[in-house]
Amino acid sequence: MRVNGQRLWDSLMELAQIGATDKGGVKRIALTELDGQGRDLVVRWMREAGLTVRVDSIGNIFGQRPGKDPKRAPVGTGSHIDTQPSGGKFDGNYGVLAGLEVVRTLNDLGIETEAPIEVCAWTNEEGTRFTPVMMGSGTWAGLFKPEDMHLRPDFEGITVGEELKKIGYLGTAPCGPSAEYPGFAAYFEAHIEQGPVLEDADLPIGVVTGALGQRWFDVEIVGQEAHAGPTPMPLRRDALLALSHLVQAVNRIALAEAPHGRGTVGFVQVSPNSRNVIPGSIKSTIDLRHADDDALNRMEKAAYAAAEEIAAMVKTRSGGVSVKVTPATQFPVCKFDPDCINAVRLGANALGLANMDIVSGAGHDAVYVGRTCPAAMIFVPCKDGISHNEVEDAKPEHLEAGCNVLLGAMLERAGVVVAKEKAAAASTLA
């Protein structure tokens, strides 16, 4: 039993036409007219595959394939189809269309499952126009209220609610598990890795066991702006020199918690930012991640300590430099369900696909959905580990392999109905 890799690829390429960029990427930002067009295409495909489509109050799309036992909670899969401003063809889109390909394959083979199968497209995962990120799955998981989310504005003051209405996706189904639509029995999400680990290890499948906890901080360094020429070195209060020590400290802190520790300074705004002026102040950020809460605690503590040490170190005769670190956002460590993880691993092994356990460094809809039900993810390699970029790329054979693993894992959890006559034939042959 195998999915149709060519059909999956063709669907990915067709969806990528909506918002296609000159450089081969996709710009289909959440809740824009183009997002609406993308949703329309996905919904048409869902209906053509026989799925019953509903849209909830935050615009999440669910396409259900009935199971033999309508009382059983569905086994879900999916991702998102909104992209970054300079996004690629695969991030999110792959997870939605891999789910659709699973359904199409079941249809082709006339396979009935015990539990229903549900394919989801979550609203606004990227968070590039409207915050928070993973808005749809987060609302579905009860972290945010739909009515609050409807009021969230973009940079021009246009709200989520207005745009959902405009593109026709302000649905009436309840957002989140309800009496009418129970939560998932299990949830799987296929996704490109967005990192270089699988490519580096030359493996087609990553069995995702969880996601790193994340702690984000804002950094403000204040020294003294001064002329680069007339200010002798011992009298300088150089904010950039302080930042240089902080960047290295963050790097050391992450290396000390290998292999899961990550530490990144990604944003730097220097003031006044002129080649012949000593930087007077800097706004920056720290992003710490780890698979373990204790390690995250150690990392956070070390970052605060480094800020203090640096402030003490850069002190000069004429005064010091202050280094202020304040918490911005955090996401707790996510550990996926052991049975779901095992379903993915067995699925890969059954197909003879070499695989490794991997922890997701980024957040995904499955992390939020996984707060309401057993969940796991399947990663496939992407070229150079690059995503959120128009050059984002993935190999058709890897996408097909990941989809086959998804099919196996979902069937393992949903249960295949063996038709009486087939079962009889099987026993005769045995």
Add this chain to the structure above:
Amino acid sequence: MRVNGQRLWDSLMELAQIGATDKGGVKRIALTELDGQGRDLVVRWMREAGLTVRVDSIGNIFGQRPGKDPKRAPVGTGSHIDTQPSGGKFDGNYGVLAGLEVVRTLNDLGIETEAPIEVCAWTNEEGTRFTPVMMGSGTWAGLFKPEDMHLRPDFEGITVGEELKKIGYLGTAPCGPSAEYPGFAAYFEAHIEQGPVLEDADLPIGVVTGALGQRWFDVEIVGQEAHAGPTPMPLRRDALLALSHLVQAVNRIALAEAPHGRGTVGFVQVSPNSRNVIPGSIKSTIDLRHADDDALNRMEKAAYAAAEEIAAMVKTRSGGVSVKVTPATQFPVCKFDPDCINAVRLGANALGLANMDIVSGAGHDAVYVGRTCPAAMIFVPCKDGISHNEVEDAKPEHLEAGCNVLLGAMLERAGVVVAKEKAAAASTLA
């Protein structure tokens, strides 16, 4: 013999009204309508003080007070009245109005000099709207051609020539020493220090012996933009980590050439500059300065070597980071004339003003003028060493002291005519 400190202060405050900012600074950018208004005021004051005013083809203003011997080259002084976009009241303005105050004092006391005295206001010293910086004095010194400078555009494409004409300062006098207007016998410029050295040493007068040579470089660091989460530390090609090492190297290189070594990274542009993305590329700058060319050569060599070492160091399994350093601009080391320096030092000592030798870290009009004649400068402290800023401040008593030193130095070089009757009276008394 003393200048009138209150009159000097009042003139500074009156000129500072033109382009005054809410925060107490001045925004009077070169060749704007406000610059024209400032020039008109200075020219009116020059004429009221009996000076003969001429304007040259780049808009430099010269006000001459005749000497007894019209064949002698004048002793010059001055600076500029254009400001930074968020500039102060003193940078440049002090040098022009201190020259004017010297003339007013000579008038008050009825003193005739052997050589003429000339007060100058040089065009576009700041270079904030039109490059190059020190355009007026540089053109006068023959480094740039007036006809080339006339074509220089601002960010909106308006040229120096157009604006000079519009504000009425496209003069007809030749720019640079000529048969009709010979170069200066000596040139002195009074200026706020723009650094913290005099304040730190608690001295009112700096005897400026020269200006640091400057070598400016552009830096381009290219690594690999990647997601902060999914990219393990050993696979990162973090451009900011490379920059952090470069910032520290530049700092070390300058410290190794104390006390005159300066090394500054003032500009940083991170791409994509997002908190959860590893910096993929960075544009930055290096500014190296020293009073000695050999030291500058060592510093430059060390900066190139550091760039190479850092590129080798940040190398990872998945590739490296390139660190490209390219020359941008340079100003050679300037050593002022020993006799002029001595005139300043003797002038300060004669007034009992505590002083120290100091090397200017910044460029000044006197550096260019000094290529054509003997020159030196006088520094007075400014608050916290801050300039190019609306909070730029200086004490009236320091400004007065600097002006008195200027008066003494100029008279020493111009020669005071002792009137026959006074000389006779003096010999009778002796």
